[in-house]
Amino acid sequence: MGISFDRADAALLALLQHDSSRSIAELAADAGLSPSSCQRRIKALEAAGVIEGYHARLDPVRIGLDLQALVEISLTSQNRDVLERFEAAVMRYDEILECDLMAGHADYVLRIAARDLRHFDDIHRNCLSQLPEVAAMRTYFAIRTIKRWSGYPVR
Incomplete structure (x- = not known):
């Protein structure tokens, strides 16, 4: 069951999926939010289970799994x-x-x-x-x- 979110949440989710290692300040600027609003939204998305975690995506070939x-x-x-x-x-x-x-x-x-x-x-x-x-x-x-x-x- 999906939850509804607004454009700012969608922008944050897209940005985080692309690169979750960016700072709150960078994410906020790209999403058009203040850093405090950005952080609150991310915490709310985590609490709602929309964001399940943060991971490094590895290149399987470069780690020997060809x-x-x-x-x-x-x-x-x-x-x-x-x-x-x-x-x-x-x-x-x-x-x-x-x-x-x-x-x-x-x-x-x-x-x-x-x-x-x-x-x-x-x-x-x-x-x-x-x-x-x-x-x-x-x-x-x-x-x-x-x-x-x-x-x-x-x-």
């Missing part, structure tokens, strides 16, 4: 207990960067980053193959990233 994989997972059933067991297991593996419950052919799609195919094989053997209730797994390797996610469109 291989990006999307893994479709189909489970043995759609039983609630099966879904919950699978989701709990996913949370135990740092190698699984993202996990989305899907509508359509696959039940879940996982995002994995690895150094190379040998590293992915290790992740497959020691992580993916350990996930419970998996009936089928289909892996896609990204050749090249065309557009990286850089934030939600905020209006």
